[in-house]
Amino acid sequence: MLTRDHLAALDRRDPLARFRDQFVLPEGVVYLVGNSLGALPRTVPQRVEEALLDHWGQDLIRAWNRRGWIELPLAVGEKIGRLIGARPGEVAVADSTSVNLFKLLAAALELRPERRVIVSEADNFPSDLYMIQGLVDLLGGGCELRLAAPGGLAEALADDVAVVSLSHVNYRTAALHDLPAVTAAVHARGALVLWDLAHSAGTLEIDLGGCGADLAVGCGYKFLSGGPGAPAFLYVAQRLQDRARQPLTGWFGHAAPFDFDPVYRPASGIARHLCGTPPVLSLVALDAALDLVLAADLGEVRAKSERLGDLFLELVAQECPDSGFSLVSPREAALRGSQVSLAHAHGYAIMQALIARGVIGDFRAPDVLRFGLAPLYLRYVDLWQAVQALRQVMAEEEWRAPAHRRRGVVT
Numbered sequence: 001m002l003t004r005d006h007l008a009a010l011d012r013r014d015p016l017a018r019f020r021d022q023f024v025l026p027e028g029v030v031y032l033v034g035n036s037l038g039a040l041p042r043t044v045p046q047r048v049e050e051a052l053l054d055h056w057g058q059d060l061i062r063a064w065n066r067r068g069w070i071e072l073p074l075a076v077g078e079k080i081g082r083l084i085g086a087r088p089g090e091v092a093v094a095d096s097t098s099v100n101l102f103k104l105l106a107a108a109l110e111l112r113p114e115r116r117v118i119v120s121e122a123d124n125f126p127s128d129l130y131m132i133q134g135l136v137d138l139l140g141g142g143c144e145l146r147l148a149a150p151g152g153l154a155e156a157l158a159d160d161v162a163v164v165s166l167s168h169v170n171y172r173t174a175a176l177h178d179l180p181a182v183t184a185a186v187h188a189r190g191a192l193v194l195w196d197l198a199h200s201a202g203t204l205e206i207d208l209g210g211c212g213a214d215l216a217v218g219c220g221y222k223f224l225s226g227g228p229g230a231p232a233f234l235y236v237a238q239r240l241q242d243r244a245r246q247p248l249t250g251w252f253g254h255a256a257p258f259d260f261d262p263v264y265r266p267a268s269g270i271a272r273h274l275c276g277t278p279p280v281l282s283l284v285a286l287d288a289a290l291d292l293v294l295a296a297d298l299g300e301v302r303a304k305s306e307r308l309g310d311l312f313l314e315l316v317a318q319e320c321p322d323s324g325f326s327l328v329s330p331r332e333a334a335l336r337g338s339q340v341s342l343a344h345a346h347g348y349a350i351m352q353a354l355i356a357r358g359v360i361g362d363f364r365a366p367d368v369l370r371f372g373l374a375p376l377y378l379r380y381v382d383l384w385q386a387v388q389a390l391r392q393v394m395a396e397e398e399w400r401a402p403a404h405r406r407r408g409v410v411t
């Protein structure tokens, strides 16, 4: 039987406990959506204000050189690279995850010109599938999408596959792919692999270099806490960089943007994967957030994440038996990302009732309640508060209130 005292004792021994105060969090709220919009690090407002008032305000256009704005996409990329096992010069920060996926898929098809199939999974993040569909349409028969059946990746890997595009952690179920094993299996069939690390970067150790991964993209605003709409990142293994070309050939990817040459020539290295002018203020926010994320030991982050997930599930079983929830995530922590998901026929209204009680999770159609577990600012006792709120919502049937059934645009 788990008690609040048991959880409070875990907080006292938590090696990551000191990180919570480094984030702005509203009083009384339990925030379980760090997997979708990471909380605000305390250092960010000051860094952004400095960039606004001192750099933009006073230096004006001179800030591009003086304040290193021009370096930010690759400098911030270096920091992300340390989280994902990249070497210097393998990561850039630019655009959105969706756009980066498009750029790198196109590059991958060109790297395997004799093959024309892109493999993905039907339950991949829809935007990833949409981007593949857009690329297939654009290339007018030049390539096709093959969706692997659940657990059927091996069968989908025929000799016609150019690239396999997978999310490391499934956004709905939190199921975690074995990144090294899948990478090896894809390579054994002569294809490239493109990992979407949107839900995993910053939550566990990833060694893209060590397992020979080819390409990756990921998100700046989820566990990395870069802020709403933070720019995304992309990774291209060094050995592919001379040959990897992407189709959005804007001036920031040119070898010499300020020569204003009318003919495009790609920059060498990762810089050719940039496109247009970088979003400086958002990059400054992400840069500041990464300093905080990098100060944590990823082994400790992962251990706490697994424990938070296990305890949450134990608490739900203990406090809300017979409430009609079914587990969507893998029960075994090693097979999950930093999230647990439960399904319920009244999932949307239940989540709204929870939010009304200050326990903020989110909902994914058709019936999934998602609880993101950000180990840097979530306390073990927060799980107690969250599950007590859930118990009350279910026991009192608070979710039946009409207000909780009205859908917002963002769920």
Ligand SMILES: *Cc1c(COP(=O)(O)O)cnc(C)c1O
Pocket (backbone or CB within 6 Å): 096, 097, 098, 099, 125, 127, 128, 167, 171, 196, 198, 199, 219, 232
């Ligand atoms: C969040 C997420 C994205 C986000 O894409 P944007 O273009 O940045 O909106 C993409 N892929 C996956 C797997 C995600 O979880």
